[in-house]
Amino acid sequence: xxxxxxxxxxxxxxxxxxxxxxxxxxLHAYDKEMALQNARDLYTRRGEGxxxxxxxxxxxxxxxxxxxxxxxxxxxxxxxxxxTFYQIPDGVGHM
Amino acid sequence: xxxxxxxxxxxxxxAKNDFIEPKDWMPENYRKHLIRQISQHAHSEIVGMLxxxxxxxxxxxxxxKLVLLxxxxxxxxxxxxxxxxxxxxxxxxxxxxxALLTGKAKYSSIFNYPTLSWADVGAIxxxxxxxxxxxxxxxxxxxxxxxxxxxxxxxxxxSFHQRQGYEIMTHLAFGTPAQKEMAQDALNRWWYxxxxxxxxxxxxxxxxxxxxxxxxxxxTNDELRQRFxxxxxxxxxxxxxxxxxxxxxxxxxxxxxxxxxxxxxEFKNVIKGNGPCNKERLLARNKAHHEGEWVREAAAAYGKKxxxxxxxx
Numbered sequence: 001x002x003x004x005x006x007x008x009x010x011x012x013x014x015x016x017x018x019x020x021x022x023x024x025x026x027l028h029a030y031d032k033e034m035a036l037q038n039a040r041d042l043y044t045r046r047g048e049g050x051x052x053x054x055x056x057x058x059x060x061x062x063x064x065x066x067x068x069x070x071x072x073x074x075x076x077x078x079x080x081x082x083x084t085f086y087q088i089p090d091g092v093g094h095m
Numbered sequence: 096x097x098x099x100x101x102x103x104x105x106x107x108x109x110a111k112n113d114f115i116e117p118k119d120w121m122p123e124n125y126r127k128h129l130i131r132q133i134s135q136h137a138h139s140e141i142v143g144m145l146x147x148x149x150x151x152x153x154x155x156x157x158x159x160k161l162v163l164l165x166x167x168x169x170x171x172x173x174x175x176x177x178x179x180x181x182x183x184x185x186x187x188x189x190x191x192x193x194a195l196l197t198g199k200a201k202y203s204s205i206f207n208y209p210t211l212s213w214a215d216v217g218a219i220x221x222x223x224x225x226x227x228x229x230x231x232x233x234x235x236x237x238x239x240x241x242x243x244x245x246x247x248x249x250x251x252x253x254s255f256h257q258r259q260g261y262e263i264m265t266h267l268a269f270g271t272p273a274q275k276e277m278a279q280d281a282l283n284r285w286w287y288x289x290x291x292x293x294x295x296x297x298x299x300x301x302x303x304x305x306x307x308x309x310x311x312x313x314x315t316n317d318e319l320r321q322r323f324x325x326x327x328x329x330x331x332x333x334x335x336x337x338x339x340x341x342x343x344x345x346x347x348x349x350x351x352x353x354x355x356x357x358x359x360x361e362f363k364n365v366i367k368g369n370g371p372c373n374k375e376r377l378l379a380r381n382k383a384h385h386e387g388e389w390v391r392e393a394a395a396a397y398g399k400k401x402x403x404x405x406x407x408x
Binding site: 004005006007008024025026027028030031034041042045046062064065066 | 099116118119120165168169172175176179182188189244245248252391394395397398401
């Protein structure tokens with residue numbers, strides 16, 4: 001007797017056409033079709049989305065929280081990547 | 096080389112109101128506390144389907160039946176959000192379900208009371224879901240990310256539950272004298288069990304201190320209970336039915352209602368398994384679980400076959 005629930009899948013919902021797919025939660029299912037149907041029943045009962053992605057959770061690679069500081073460090077001292085770094089004279093319109 | 100003190104990092108995150116995520120380091124007791132709280136919360140959603148499910152086949156109209164079906168389906172969904180949130184802490188669905196089905200795990204004491212009339216379905220939506228929302232709104236800011244996110248989704252869905260319940264109460268309260276009597280009777284029976292939902296009084300709440308320290312909870316049981324009473328009095332007044340408490344009185348100095356505490360010995364007794372429906376609820380859950388066994392077995396066999404084909408290919 002096995003009560004296993006099958007692998008875990010992460011669910012992403014697109015709210016409106018053109019918008020990014022946003023992570024909304026996860027669920028268990030044995031295959032893609034089951035995952036998609038379960039995602040529909042569990043996460044879009046009120047028109048929350050018009051498209052769904054389901055991704056096996058073990059296919060997701062994440063940065064490690066302990067290394068957060070050094071991992072993102074290269075971006076910290078490059079303020080010239082931001083538009084506000086630059087001086088633009090008045091009178092040239094919006095830029 | 097700099098060594099990282101994980102406990103300091105954890106404390107610093109809490110101090111900044113940052114969230115703790117599954118892969119973050121966390122103290123073992125924080126993890127244990129969350130597994131207990133989130134799995135009990137999930138069990139409450141699942142067992143909570145039973146008292147209302149009792150009325151699906153006898154709902155007084157097709158509209159009422161559709162609404163009740165949708166509500167009970169939502170509760171099932173809430174249970175699923177919460178089970179996977181608990182799983183992210185390292186427990187498994189099998190362990191949690193086993194604890195529920197063998198009676199080891201607890202769930203909200205409120206679901207061990209019977210639904211004797213249609214008015215009870217109204218009272219549950221209005222009072223029980225109202226109390227649950229009060230608690231869950233607070234938990235949206237809980238320090239554990241997956242729990243907090245599940246709460247945000249649940250709160251969005253839960254507001255329909257309370258409103259549909261109050262609508263049932265208005266139909267009864269403004270209906271025939273017999274219907275109004277039903278509404279009053281339901282309020283009489285559900286009032287104190289609902290106040291118990293917020294948990295024991297702060298002076299004797301064993302788990303509160305850690306929950307507040309770790310920002311799993313943001314407010315105490317008594318604070319939430321008081322807010323619930325303050326909010327509900329006007330709703331009962333509108334219905335023209337009476338909250339069964341002779342001591343209920345506005346306290347101008349406190350800007351809050353004074354009210355009687357529920358009978359805490361009854362609360363303890365229900366938690367221990369001696370409420371009116373504890374046995375019935377556990378039997379019903381076990382029956383449903385066993386009747387669904389063939390589905391789980393078939394799905395698992397299919398999953399195994401997929402796995403074998405993948406390896407062979």
